[in-house]
Amino acid sequence: MENWVVASLCVLLGLTARWTVSLNSYSGTSKPPMFGDYEAQRHWQEVTYNLPVQQWYFNTTDNNLNYWGLDYPPLTAYHSLLCAHVAQLINPEWVELHTSRGYESPAHKLFMRATVVIADILIYIPAVVLYCLYLTDGSARRKVSTMLCILLYPGLILIDHGHFQYNSVSLGLALWGVLGLGLGWDLLGALAFTLALNYKQMELYHSLPFFCYLLGKCVKKGLTGKGLILLVKISLTVVVSFTVCWLPFLSDPQQSLQVVHRLFPVGRGLFEDKVANVWCSMNVLFKVRAHLSPDTQLYLSLVSTLLAVLPSSIKLLMNPTFWQFKLALVNSSLAFFLFSFQVHEKSILLAALPVCLLINDLPLMSIWVLLASTFSMLPLLLKDGLFLPYAVTFLAFLFVSTYLLRALDRTTVEALRIGPYVRLYRTCFPTINLPFIIKWKFALCLLAMAGLSFTSVAVDPPAKLPDLYPVLVSLFACLHFLGSLVYFNVVQLMESPSKDDQKKMK
Amino acid sequence: MAASMPESWSWFFALAFGVSLLKCLLINTYHSTDFEVHRNWLAVTHSLPVSQWYLEETSEWTLDYPPLFAWFEYGLSHIAKYFDKEMLVVQHLNHATPATILFQRLSVICTDIVFIYAVKECCKCVKGVKGSKDLLGKPSFVLAVLLLWNFGLLIVDHIHFQYNGFLFGVLLLSVARHFQGRHLEGALLFALLLNLKHIYLYIAPAYGIFLLRSFCFTRDSPDGSLNWRSFSLFRLAALGIIVCFVFALSFGPFILLDQIPQVLSRLFPFKRGLCHAYWAPNFWALYNVADKSLSILGVKLKLLDVDSLPKASMTGGLVQEFQHSVLPSVSPLVTLICTLISVLPAVFSLWLRPSGVRGFLRCVVICALGSFMFGWHVHEKAILMAILPLSLLAVESKEDAGIFMILATTGHFSLFPLLFTAAELPIKILLMLMFTLYSFTSLKMLFRHEGMLISIPEAAYLTGLVPLEMFCEFVYPWTTWQQAFPFIPLLVMSVYCALGVSYSFIRLYVSLLRAENTGKEKPQ
Structure with missing residues (x-):
């Protein structure tokens, strides 16, 4: 069968999964007074539609920043404005100033869900398709299999189409950036990534690899000749696109400062809720927030994040290949997620995206991390009433990816890239069969995730420990993320200079 | 017949x-009144004695399936509690609490295991094509997708809500048993099926004649005609015993209770109209439209008096009466x-x-389609009775593949009005696109050496569904x-699809007659 047919079938299947998930409840369904992310997005439409640009980020009588004040960069605001104009055409009540607060109706839900799917179709899905067709190795069938796996990644589907957010826009733009870099269109890549950054400031998690890769490339070309020209071109692209995005806020320094202040709310503490990063997990034993001053927390997180990112960034700077770049994206975003300030559980999606890009190269490990990332958002999904779609999409992804990518068959030491570990262990256990152990560990971890998922739903936690399950979930997920940070760093740093062995295994 | 099976x-x-898993994702979609129908049957069979099953009428959705289906609901109710x-x-x-919805949806998904098993058996019976190494190019693979991922079954069972997957499972298993030469088992399964849902009576003629002709007569004369001396009374008796046993099991209790007239009046409610609220795309839809056009024309040409016309309620929205x-006018008779x-x-x-099991299967499809075309109060869903068995033929012959494409596309499209809610609109379009795209390209690939599957006018007709x-x-x-x-819109859809369905019906007959002619030529 022609390849384009199989590819379109995969895209249709991905769309079907998205739309069926979107029929479920969303974050904050009928939960006044604050509702949830759905209301936040609707409120931004209301604010951007009714107020002049100058007031969007300021606390005024018409714009109460304590009620879902705008705290994303300008592109998000423009997107809200665009949606608001469409909403206004359909039903002006949806975006009426003040009176539309907490507006909920089946028709409105349909409209909001449609905006997410449309954004997905326009930005994220084409990027995934192009990435798989042009930047993955292997047969045509294998490329399409990779595409289906990435499109069915449950975390993004559940958060965007279940919980309600527009991550597919920022992640999609970042993926366009990756595409640009991978295909050698550096300017396009820089432009797309700048747009991603201006849609969600969390894209900073990916910024270091982009920066190091482009800089490294320029240096390699020679900073006195071609490299310099490229560097100037790239810098110009970034500066111009930034300026265009921020144009309405540049007239008055006060404006820009306020936007920046909204984007980086340093006052909100090291972390909120339960998130599977180092600080929150450490909190079980040592109450970081109670013992350290806010400033110390900020510096502590800053320093540890930088330390965690440093090795992969330096390696990428010295050796700017696309393979290194993909690994650096994973390492950087994981390090930011684990150590940086004010991390949300949903930010794991930023790490999940680059892991998705590795799913063809390192199937078992990538699937493992992706499943753990979905699992880490379980408490949030339970709160939104999304257990059923969670369970189904989780199973579907596990099954489809292990089946299509033959993840459990491709487990030699070379395919898993665990040579360094084998060498390390061999001194003590000469006969160790590491791939075998890893497969068993994978199965046991899956069992633990399944067990914890079902007890979270079926069994009430003991009265003394009401947060028992969320804490267990985030601890368990955090261990996974720490482990994968180490693993992907080792893969990146130990990579042999020739890419032959990588080609061989396909 | 046993095709070389793939190793794995x-x-x-x-x-x-x-x-x-896809079915599980559809759990929270819209469900029709059939959901309440089956909920009511669960309640009736669970909480009332057998003698009350066909008398109970608290709900307007009284039990109108045969007794074995009632027992099926009775069995489910013990899990439902x-x-x-x-x-x-x-x-x-x-009553539609989340737990109720979950149970009912899961019951459909789980009983589909029968369907899955039946499809597996059918796939084993398909003739393999030599030289296709590619898995996607194997007829058994194509057949498995066409049946398991059938668009109609997905939306009728898992969105609209019914148990067709389970019932078609029994039907296909029975067909597969005939393919495997296990005719008694096939007959038993069909007898069970008739007592689960009596709509399958429509294809009973094919079964009856096939068993009588090809099973009770053990061999043909050399020229292919009937050999009276090969009649096996033993086989006929075995068939008779099996069928009588199943019917006794099903209707026996009601004979003892003296309720047979009551049960039959529930099973065959002729009080309903000629056409369902939404006209199934069949002959009567065309007939109705012809009548309406003639009356409008007549009034225009002053041949008819407006006052003398019956107050046709076509403008009243629903066209039930x-x-x-x-x-x-058309009567049930x-x-x-x-x-x-x-x-x-x-x-x-x-x-x-008789031309073997394939000829029998063709006859089954024609019976199903004939009853769909001309039956009383036909539901649009009944088209699946023709589409699913035709899938088996479609992966084996180019001609049938062409008919399948037209019939499946128009038949599935005519199911669209079942899902009229805005939220389900994208689902039906996406699933339909997936199924149609797959069936077209996979069948085209199966017969890539044999030229075009459908002619240009046929393709143009099918493309017309998009603007429609x-x-x-x-x-x-x-x-x-x-x-x-x-x-x-409903009227236009129904009439447009009726053309395609009628055309497929005629094509099926043509292919039957043509096969007969070639069959006649062979011995000469």
């Missing part, structure tokens, strides 16, 4: 598991006669020129006519 069946389980006991109370009308003004006439040639050919859908669901609702004539 893992792909089959992958397909089955994948579609089961662990989900939500309240759904088993007859008085709790329209449709009175013909020019053409003669007439539809029965038309149906019989429409299937008789096929049945005769099955008797005179656009017009009916996206453009028309915004026009001013929507208020005055809300039924127009």
